[in-house]
Amino acid sequence: MTGEIFLQNLANGISLGSLYALIAIGYTMVYGILRLINFAHADLLMVAAYVAFYGILVFTLPWWLSFLIAIVVTAILGVSIEKVAYRPLRDAPRISVLISAIGVSFLLENLGIVAIGARPKSFPRPEDIVWNINIGDISFLSLTIIIPLITVILLVAVTYMVNKTKIGTAMRAVSRDFETASLMAVDVNKVVSATFVVGSSLAAVGGIMWSLQYPQIDPLMGVFPGLKCFIAAVMGGIGSIPGAMLGGFILGMGEVFLVAFMPELSGYRDAFAFVILIFILLFKPTGILGENVVEKV
Amino acid sequence: MLKIEDLHVYYGGIHALKGITLEVPENKIVTLVGANGAGKSTTLRAISGLVPVARGKITFRGEEITRTKTAEIVKKGITLVPEGRRIFANLTVLENLNMGAYARTDKEEIKRDIQRIYEMFPRLKEREWQAAGTLSGGEQQMLAVGRALMSRPALLMMDEPSLGLAPLLVKEVFRIIKDIYSKGMTILLIEQNATAALQVADYGYVLETGNIVLQGPGKELAANDEVKRAYLGKA
Numbered sequence: 065m066t067g068e069i070f071l072q073n074l075a076n077g078i079s080l081g082s083l084y085a086l087i088a089i090g091y092t093m094v095y096g097i098l099r100l101i102n103f104a105h106a107d108l109l110m111v112a113a114y115v116a117f118y119g120i121l122v123f124t125l126p127w128w129l130s131f132l133i134a135i136v137v138t139a140i141l142g143v144s145i146e147k148v149a150y151r152p153l154r155d156a157p158r159i160s161v162l163i164s165a166i167g168v169s170f171l172l173e174n175l176g177i178v179a180i181g182a183r184p185k186s187f188p189r190p191e192d193i194v195w196n197i198n199i200g201d202i203s204f205l206s207l208t209i210i211i212p213l214i215t216v217i218l219l220v221a222v223t224y225m226v227n228k229t230k231i232g233t234a235m236r237a238v239s240r241d242f243e244t245a246s247l248m249a250v251d252v253n254k255v256v257s258a259t260f261v262v263g264s265s266l267a268a269v270g271g272i273m274w275s276l277q278y279p280q281i282d283p284l285m286g287v288f289p290g291l292k293c294f295i296a297a298v299m300g301g302i303g304s305i306p307g308a309m310l311g312g313f314i315l316g317m318g319e320v321f322l323v324a325f326m327p328e329l330s331g332y333r334d335a336f337a338f339v340i341l342i343f344i345l346l347f348k349p350t351g352i353l354g355e356n357v358v359e360k361v
Numbered sequence: 362m363l364k365i366e367d368l369h370v371y372y373g374g375i376h377a378l379k380g381i382t383l384e385v386p387e388n389k390i391v392t393l394v395g396a397n398g399a400g401k402s403t404t405l406r407a408i409s410g411l412v413p414v415a416r417g418k419i420t421f422r423g424e425e426i427t428r429t430k431t432a433e434i435v436k437k438g439i440t441l442v443p444e445g446r447r448i449f450a451n452l453t454v455l456e457n458l459n460m461g462a463y464a465r466t467d468k469e470e471i472k473r474d475i476q477r478i479y480e481m482f483p484r485l486k487e488r489e490w491q492a493a494g495t496l497s498g499g500e501q502q503m504l505a506v507g508r509a510l511m512s513r514p515a516l517l518m519m520d521e522p523s524l525g526l527a528p529l530l531v532k533e534v535f536r537i538i539k540d541i542y543s544k545g546m547t548i549l550l551i552e553q554n555a556t557a558a559l560q561v562a563d564y565g566y567v568l569e570t571g572n573i574v575l576q577g578p579g580k581e582l583a584a585n586d587e588v589k590r591a592y593l594g595k596a
């Protein structure tokens with residue numbers, strides 16, 4: 065493998081890893097606060113992609129405005145899903161909420177198929193943000209730089225928000241103990257909604273960037289990335305935000321390099337995620353950065 | 362200050378409180394004593410809005426709060442130190458204290474209050490940046506009390522603050538309760554250690570399977586033969 069090809073793969077790995085990391089955070093935040101695997105999270109990618117698609121191509125809005133609208137719509141949808149499908153079940157057995165999440169996911173996917181049709185559409189690539197960069201012999205898309213850049217900015221912002229702000233501290237407190245948080249005058253429902261706003265917005269950004277990178281969108285487009293990002297979150301230690309980031313990058317890099325080093329295994333690309341997951345969980349069942357919670361009673 | 366009239370609480374089919382009537386006057390320490398399962402914690406949880414009230418009325422400073430949401434009740438000035446400490450183990454000591462002041466916006470005063478809590482519990486200051494889950498049981502109890510004080514409650518309710526603490530620390534807890542009280546707070550206290558609780562309390566209520574069976578000034582109750590036999594372990 066020549067240096068150039070290595071760099072090329074490295075760049076691809078970072079950019080795929082970034083997308084995984086962004087989406088994985090939504091899983092981990094929701095899990096952290098509600099102990100729920102939010103299956104509908106994957107479908108938010110698709111919703112964001114379609115809103116952006118219609119914004120640009122049907123309503124002929126500027127790309128940045130379409131993206132902004134897509135993020136807002138997705139955030140509102142994410143919060144509404146929690147209000148309608150999860151909140152009424154908060155005191156129910158966890159399995160009921162999980163089933164509700166699966167139901168919402170199927171609902172979104174099938175609504176998409178009925179309303180938009182199952183045929184893939186090609187996602188527009190605005191020239192302002194997608195162009196070819198040529199340096200010597202290597203040529204790559206501007207996205208290879210833009211995606212990791214935006215991701216890093218968002219990851220830093222989320223980390224700061226969760227660890228340093230009042231609402232972030234409340235999120236961590238609520239994730240620990242709903243009842244006691246309410247004894248601190250915290251409006252628990254507001255904090256849960258805020259968590260969904262953050263997670264869903266990141267999913268929207270991830271979905272839009274995903275569609276720019278792989279410009280074919282269809283109502284089931286969220287399923288596989290969603291599954292991978294869920295794996296990334298578990299790998300990193302579900303509930304841990306740095307863990308989700310790390311898991312996302314490991315998975316993205318791993319996949320790209322697996323295909324690069326062993327092209328004959330490229331058919332197993334998707335299975336690869338599960339293989340690393342199993343290995344990591346064998347050695348550290350709580351995931352790489354998952355806490356082994358020590359509690360004093 | 363706080364008035365409870367004919368309070369009934371059910372857990373499913375269990376009738377946990379069967380019509381409790383009690384009163385907590387301003388600037389007094391009132392205590393609830395009773396055997397395990399008598400309904401002491403349930404009473405405090407009902408006041409805080411953590412369990413639904415089936416029947417009866419709770420008023421605080423003349424305002425009915427029977428079905429008010431927990432967060433709103435805290436904002437009105439009633440704070441509960443829950444049974445079993447319930448500190449946020451994943452937050453630092455300082456963050457726990459700040460959570461106690463969640464509804465407040467007077468940043469400078471919050472900082473000053475934190476310093477006051479540190480003066481009261483120097484151990485907490487030393488561990489300011491430590492995750493609260495790594496504190497010892499006694500330190501966690503101090504943190505739970507400190508955190509509750511951060512909301513500047515008018516009425517502080519404490520559910521067994523000395524549970525599981527070494528005798529020396531229990532003394533310390535009672536010293537702190539008196540200290541807080543002397544600063545002009547009203548306190549509703551539950552204690553396993555009924556003798557000590559009745560000693561510090563102005564007034565006491567004895568609870569038995571969801572009913573109040575006896576009441577009176579703390580020292581009188583402590584001297585009552587029936588109470589002694591049933592709850593103080595003395596013949």
Ligand SMILES: Nc1ncnc2c1ncn2[C@@H]1O[C@H](COP(=O)(O)OP(=O)(O)OP(=O)(O)O)[C@@H](O)[C@H]1O
Nearest residue numbers: 372375377395396397398399400401402403404444
């Ligand atoms: N969540 C619950 N579900 C069902 N029953 C409950 C629940 N919480 C309390 N109870 C029941 O209500 C009754 C009163 O309980 P409570 O916790 O108020 O007692 P307590 O006086 O605080 O006892 P202790 O001294 O052991 O803390 C008990 O019979 C208990 O079993």
Ligand SMILES: [Mg+2]
Nearest residue numbers: 401402403444
């Ligand atoms: Mg109790």
